[in-house]
Amino acid sequence: MKSPLMSLSKKSTAECLDTRLRELARVHEPIWVYDFDNACICWANKESLSIWQADSLEELRDRDLTSDMTQTVAKRLQQYQSDFSRDETIQFREIWTLYPNGEPQTVEVLYSSFRLDDGRMAMMCEALLQEKFDNEALRSAEALLHTSVMITLYSKSGEPLYRNPAARSSARSFGESLQSHFVNDASMQLLTSSDDDEINMVASVYTANGQRWHDITARRCMDAVSGDAAWLISEVDVSRLKATEERAQFLAEHDTLTGLPNRNYVSIAFRNHVEQIQAQGDRGALIYIDLDHFKDVNDSLGHEAGDKLLVEVAGRLKKIVGDGDNIARLGGDEFLLLLGPVADNKEIEKITRQVKKQLSKPITLQGRKVRVTPSIGISLFPEDGRNINDLMRHADLAMYHAKDLGRNESAFFTTDMSEAVETRINLESELMVALHEGQFVTYFQPRVDVQTNVITGAEALVRWIHPERGMVSPADFIPACEASGLIGTLGKFVLTQSILAQREWARNGHDIRVSVNLSPLQFGEERLVQDLIQIIEDNDGDPDKIELEITESVLLGHDQLTIDKLHSLVDYGFRIAIDDFGTGYSNLAYLHRYPIRCLKIDRSFIMQLDTAQPIIELIISMARLFKLDVVAEGVETPEQLKALREYDCQEYQGFLFEKPIEFVAFTELLRIHEESIAA
Numbered sequence: 001m002k003s004p005l006m007s008l009s010k011k012s013t014a015e016c017l018d019t020r021l022r023e024l025a026r027v028h029e030p031i032w033v034y035d036f037d038n039a040c041i042c043w044a045n046k047e048s049l050s051i052w053q054a055d056s057l058e059e060l061r062d063r064d065l066t067s068d069m070t071q072t073v074a075k076r077l078q079q080y081q082s083d084f085s086r087d088e089t090i091q092f093r094e095i096w097t098l099y100p101n102g103e104p105q106t107v108e109v110l111y112s113s114f115r116l117d118d119g120r121m122a123m124m125c126e127a128l129l130q131e132k133f134d135n136e137a138l139r140s141a142e143a144l145l146h147t148s149v150m151i152t153l154y155s156k157s158g159e160p161l162y163r164n165p166a167a168r169s170s171a172r173s174f175g176e177s178l179q180s181h182f183v184n185d186a187s188m189q190l191l192t193s194s195d196d197d198e199i200n201m202v203a204s205v206y207t208a209n210g211q212r213w214h215d216i217t218a219r220r221c222m223d224a225v226s227g228d229a230a231w232l233i234s235e236v237d238v239s240r241l242k243a244t245e246e247r248a249q250f251l252a253e254h255d256t257l258t259g260l261p262n263r264n265y266v267s268i269a270f271r272n273h274v275e276q277i278q279a280q281g282d283r284g285a286l287i288y289i290d291l292d293h294f295k296d297v298n299d300s301l302g303h304e305a306g307d308k309l310l311v312e313v314a315g316r317l318k319k320i321v322g323d324g325d326n327i328a329r330l331g332g333d334e335f336l337l338l339l340g341p342v343a344d345n346k347e348i349e350k351i352t353r354q355v356k357k358q359l360s361k362p363i364t365l366q367g368r369k370v371r372v373t374p375s376i377g378i379s380l381f382p383e384d385g386r387n388i389n390d391l392m393r394h395a396d397l398a399m400y401h402a403k404d405l406g407r408n409e410s411a412f413f414t415t416d417m418s419e420a421v422e423t424r425i426n427l428e429s430e431l432m433v434a435l436h437e438g439q440f441v442t443y444f445q446p447r448v449d450v451q452t453n454v455i456t457g458a459e460a461l462v463r464w465i466h467p468e469r470g471m472v473s474p475a476d477f478i479p480a481c482e483a484s485g486l487i488g489t490l491g492k493f494v495l496t497q498s499i500l501a502q503r504e505w506a507r508n509g510h511d512i513r514v515s516v517n518l519s520p521l522q523f524g525e526e527r528l529v530q531d532l533i534q535i536i537e538d539n540d541g542d543p544d545k546i547e548l549e550i551t552e553s554v555l556l557g558h559d560q561l562t563i564d565k566l567h568s569l570v571d572y573g574f575r576i577a578i579d580d581f582g583t584g585y586s587n588l589a590y591l592h593r594y595p596i597r598c599l600k601i602d603r604s605f606i607m608q609l610d611t612a613q614p615i616i617e618l619i620i621s622m623a624r625l626f627k628l629d630v631v632a633e634g635v636e637t638p639e640q641l642k643a644l645r646e647y648d649c650q651e652y653q654g655f656l657f658e659k660p661i662e663f664v665a666f667t668e669l670l671r672i673h674e675e676s677i678a679a
Helices: 018-024 046-051 059-062 071-084 133-144 165-170 185-193 239-253 263-279 294-301 303-321 346-361 389-405 416-437 474-484 487-507 528-538 560-572 588-593 605-606 608-623 638-647 663-678
Strands: 031-035 039-044 091-099 103-114 121-128 150-155 159-161 196-208 210-222 231-238 284-290 327-331 333-344 364-367 366-368 374-381 410-412 439-447 456-465 468-473 513-517 548-549 575-581 596-600 629-633 652-653
Touching: 031 046, 071 103, 071 121, 071 165, 071 638, 121 513, 150 165, 159 165, 159 528, 185 196, 196 284, 210 239, 231 588, 231 638, 239 263, 239 374, 239 528, 239 608, 263 284, 263 327, 263 389, 284 303, 284 346, 284 389, 294 303, 294 366, 294 389, 303 333, 303 364, 346 374, 346 410, 346 575, 366 439, 389 410, 389 416, 389 629, 416 456, 416 474, 416 487, 439 663, 456 474, 456 487, 456 652, 456 663, 468 474, 474 487, 487 548, 487 663, 513 575, 528 560, 560 575, 575 588, 575 629, 596 605, 596 608, 605 608, 605 629, 608 629
Parallel strands: 374 410, 456 513, 513 548, 548 575, 575 596, 596 629, 629 652
Antiparallel strands: 031 039, 031 121, 091 103, 103 121, 150 159, 150 231, 196 210, 210 231, 284 333, 284 374, 327 333, 364 366, 439 456, 439 652, 456 468
């Protein structure tokens, strides 16, 4: 709607202001002129005095309109001034609620530019009166004015039809199109190519404050004025969350001690690099490095000295092969190098000699000269395998062969090293016997309140008591169970034992919750939900007292089947926790989409408190935002527990309180601990 007063406000600034105002005074609609710079009404006709509840123009001029003006309104007025200064022909028509003398007065106002005699830009305000505004319309208008969500209505071709104040403040210009808003053309293509009525995305956009990340919801709609197809776009700035997510992702893919890529990074980036090299018809190699007698350094000089040694080794490897993207620390004292493309084996042998020479040089630790040597295994691709898993396994076998040669040696993989495969087959056979003969035992490690030191729960951990070898480490048999398909049977055994233990403890007055791990392979079983429910019902268990721990890798891809499984388990009564949080996917923006109740901070962060403090505090803050419980794993020192109290972590578990123990010992621990707390 074009204002009939528009021509009056566009006359030469040389004309007398009084003449123009006398012309305005003949108009019967309420009109006033707002002085941006002095934040006051500098002129008003008599019809507008009633709206402002003023007895005279002089009284109205003297009012301090900034005394009760919100920051949002002040910003909106600044936008008007900027837009009118840029283009004096534009108009704005909006519903505003004024508060003269503290009483709400709602009017629809047509705003246009108005030049004062001294050339300054002011604003002419014409009230378009109507009998009464709908309450919902009033509140929606106020919400659009004050919300920090950026809302814009675009035509189908991308031209802006309306922006609320937040969107106008963010836009680089009043007429900025939807196409020019996006940094990447792919974001706009996603909108135009989709047939959905609502599209959600996180995209990089141009704003008045530079490039930012916005969480965008685009809805197809109709323009209420023209009836034409339009886009309603709402945006929330998530740049800080995006930066935090990227930092968390970096920490999830990199070793916190050395800064090198970790095993998670290898499984993705190294895999892609191997595939690219082979696609080009070239050859490459994986070099698996293990430090000889590294454990002796830890045992004699302590873990701090061992950590310093690992950092030094990482630095020396970088000097040999580059900036570090093709170097990884797999854990402990194991490192991996990716070479390629390479011309021949001589090039690989040259680098191997450099690795042995540089890593064998002494390093000073706590005033003592310490020397470690590397055992090196090499697998070639495509000769020894075409995928990263086979190549790593073969390089690992070659490394153990190098150790058998006397350490400080290197060896290429050969098919003669198949004894390790034979050993694995034998192990799988022994595992089947162990399951049949009841050699597996469920141990329990307490979960403890950080502030009160009261036992709040337990984590169930399986142990293998071999009749000849004694206690077998889970690190040795769990991968074999996964590879052989026995992990599902083992997982059901542990769940059953956990239900029985929880029932017995509850009967004795210790109604604590028990956490049970689900491996990614077990979670992927088609009948997982039905099987777990059946175990609960067969053993008269309480699903609310059973917490199922999954790894972040289970959430990769956000597939609907995973979401449905999680919701089915939660609907039945189970609680879901993410185990080893921070070492896997760590997509913070999507965490709230899953029915998670608990995050368990990985022990690697607890061991490196100095360097990992930011990510620990981030996890705890995020959990508090999403109303999740937080448990720190691997707490071994009073200093670590003290830090967790300062971070406001809820629970912890680790050797500081108690190692994993079998059922009878745990039952006695509960009794003694309760008596101690009571005393």
